[in-house]
Amino acid sequence: MEGWLYLFRSNRFGLQYSRKRYFILQEGCLKSFKSKPTSDSQEPLRSAVIDSCIRVTDNGRESFSRKVFFIFSLYNASNHTDCLKLGASNPEEAARWIHSLQDVAMEPGTNSKRRWQPYRLNDSMIATRKRSVDWTSSANMHVDAMTSDVIAPSQWKIFGCKNGLRLFKEAKDSNSISSDFPAIMAVGVIEGTCEAVFRTFMSLGLSRSEWDFCFHSGRVVEHLDGHTDIIHIQLCRDWLPWGMSRRDLLLRRYWRREDDGTYVILCHSVVHSKCPPQQGYVRACLLSGGFVMSPLNEGKECVVKHMLSIDWKVWRSYLQKTPVRSMTIRMLGRVSALKELFRAKGGDQFPSEFLTGEVESINASEEQTKQEGDMMQLEDDKMEDANDAPVSCSSSLIGLNDTSDEFYDVPEPSEDKQDINSQEQQTAVPTRSTAANFVKKLHDLTSQKKGYMDIGWDSNGTPCYGSTLQKDSTLNMPCTWAASDPSLFLIRGPNYLKDNQKNKAKGTMMEMVGADWLQSDNREDNIAGRPGGIVQKYAAQGGPEFFFVINIQVPGTTQYNLALYYMTRTPLNESPSLERFVNGDDAFRNSRLKLIPYISKGSWLVKQSVGKKACLVGQALEVNYFRGENYLELDIDVGSSTVARGVVNLVLGYLNNLVVEMAFVIQANTQDELPESLLGTCRLNHMDTEKSVCVESINNP
Secondary structure (H helix, E strand, C coil), rough: EEEEEEEEEECCCCCCEEEEEEEEECCCCEEECCCCCCCCCCCEEEEECCCCCCEEEEEEEECCCEEEEEEEEEEEEEEEEEEEEECCCHHHHHHHHHHHHHHHCCCCCCCCHHHCCCCCCCCCHHHCCCCCHHHHHHHCCCCCCCCCCEEECCCEEEEECCCCCEEEECCCCCCCCCCCCEEEEEEEECCCCCCHHHHHHHCHHHHHHHHCCCCCEEEEEEEEEEHHHEEEECCCCCCCCCCCHHHHEEEEEEECCCCCCCCEEEEEHCCCHHHHHHCEECCHHHEEEEEEEECCCCCCCEEEEEEEEEEEECCCCCCHHHHHHHHHHHHHHHHHHHHHHHHHHCCCCCCCHHHHHCCCCHHHHHHHHHHHHHHHHHHHHHHHCCCCCCCCCCCCHHHHCCCCCCEEEEECCCCCCCCCCCCCCCCCCCCCCCCCCHHHHHHHHHCCCCCCCCCCCCCCCCCCCCCCEECCCCCCCCCEEEEECHHHEEEEEEHHHHHCCEEEECCCCCCEEEEEEEEEEEEEECCCCCCCCCHHHHHHHCCCCEEEEEEEEEHHHHHEEEEEEEHHHHHHHHCCHHHHHHCCHHHHCCCCCEEEEEECCCHHHHHHHHCCCEEEHHHCEEEEECCCCECCCCCCEHHCCHHHHHHHHHHHCCCHHHEEEEEEEECCCCCCHCCCEHHHEEEECCCHHHEEEEEEEEEEE
C-alpha cells in the first residue's frame, strides 16, 4: 500500500498544521518520503515498524484550513505517547489505509518485542521487499459475503412506489417505540458511488439546494468528534401546507463507514444551548432518521435508504394524521431528486464544492490567531526543512513526525467540549450527549417506571462479582440477563472457504452463568481475579471449571462495566479453537474474537447504529487480557474508538427501551478450524443505569 497522506501535528506555539507526505507500507514497515520515490533504493525520511503493538483508530472527519480530511491515528498500545495522526482527502482512501495497517499489525509472527529493536533496511533487504501489501485481498479477509449475521424478521412493509422509489412503513408487529409517529422509509438506486452520495448528504453548502427542495440553510453548531456533530437546518416554506409556519431542525448527526463500503448517517433531534428556538420557526422533532448507502454493481451504483420518523409539531385540529404523514413522504422524495441530479451530471462528475460540501466556519478569533501565528509558522517551517535529511529507520511512530524536539503530536479533542444542554428539552425530544453526563441529564426522560428484580447477593448479604445482574429466563423482567437462542446467529459452515456459506448456530461451547452491571469512578480491570466473586470461589474449590469473562467498559465521568461470565467444565484440550485462543498471544486473540450484535427490540435509529454484522473486537477496540488460573478475562475499552463511542452514546439514551442480544465466536480462518462454534450468547432486557451496582459497595460491604 502506498500513496499521498497528510501528517497532522502542532508546533511549539500550539498551532495545528499539516504536511503532505508520500507513505509506503511494505511488509511491516511504514516509510515516509517528501516526494514519490523514483527507485526502491531511495532512503525514506522517516520510518517505523508496524507490529502487534500498533493500534489503528478511525477519527472521522476534521476540518483544517477550510478543507475536510478523513483522519486516522496510529498509536502504541504499550505507550500511548508514541502516536501518529494521518489524514486522507477522501473516506475510501482512509479506509484502505486503515485496513492495510490493521492487517499488517495482525499478521502472524509480528512480535511485539521487535518494537523496540533497531530497524534499518539495507539495499539487499529492499530488493527482496518490492511487493507491497495488497489491501484489497487482506481487507476482504474480514468482510463476509453476507450483509447480516443475524436471522431476524423485517420491520418494514411496502405500501407503494413513487417517483422511482419504493416506500415502506413499519410493520404492525414491529418493536418500534415511536408508535405515534411511525417511521417511513424510501429506497432507490442512484447512479453514483457510495462515497459521492455520502459526501453529498453530508454537505450543508448552497449546492444542497440543487437536490434538497426542503433545504433553506444549514450550519454546524458544534463539532463533537470526527463522527458526530450538531447541525441546524432551516427548511423552506414552499413545500409545506398553506398557512403552516416555517420549520427547523436541530440534529445530532453521526456517521460511519462499514467494511463493505456501506455508509450510514443517523440523525435525531436534540436541544443545545448554542442554538435555542428561533423566531419565525417552529422546531420539529426528528425522533429517528437517516441514510444508508450500500454499494451495488461493483460500486458503480448504490442503494440508498432514507428513513424518517418525525413530529412536525402541528395542532391536531390543523392537520389530520394523513396530511402529516404525506409531509413526511414528500420529504423522502429528496432521494428521487438526488437520483435525477446524479443522472443528469454523469454520476460522480461533480464540482469539488458539491462533494466536499460542508466546511466548518472559522470564527474571527481563530482567524486572528492564525494571522498572529503566520510568522511563527514560517520560522518553524525553516527548522523543519533543516531536519528533513534522510535518517535511519526508527522503531517509534513519533519518528515519522519528522520534526525536532520542539514539536509534539496534535492532542485529540476532549470529550469535555461536548456540552449539550438538555435542561429545557421536551419529553418528546430525547436529547443525546456523552456517556459521561448521560445519567445526570437524560435518564429521567427516557426511563420507564417498572418493577425490578433484586440483585444477587452472597450468604453474608453483600453483592459479589458475577451476580449483581439478575437472571430471568422468562424474558419478562427488566434489567435482567438471559442466554439468547443460538439459532438467531449465523456462523461459518464446514465449506465456508469454498462457498462462503454460513449456517445457523446449533449451540454454544460455554454456558453463561452470571453477569455484572457495575458503576465506578475509575476504570475497573481484571474483575474475575477479585476475591469473593464466582470465579475465585470455583478456583478455591480446585474444580475443572474454566471461565471466559468479557468485561465491556463504557467510558465517562461515571464508568460503567458490563461483565459477562461464561463457564465450561470440559477440559480446554477438548476444544482446540478455545485452547488456542486462551493460550495464544494478544495479536492472535485480537485477530480472532468476533462479536455479533443484535437489537431485537428498539427503534430503527438504534438498530441501524448497532447493526447485525460480526466484527473483530480486537481490531475495532483496545482489549486488555488477564489470564488467571481458571479464567481468561477480556477488558474491552469502548472509549478507544470514536466510532464505538458514538454508538454507545446513542444506545445509552434508549437503553431501557431496548432488548440487546449478543453472540461471541472465535473466527475460523483455516479448513481445520471449520465449522465455527459460538463461544456464548447473551440477552440483556431493558437495562437501566440507575440499577447498576457501585463497585465500592462490593469491595467495602
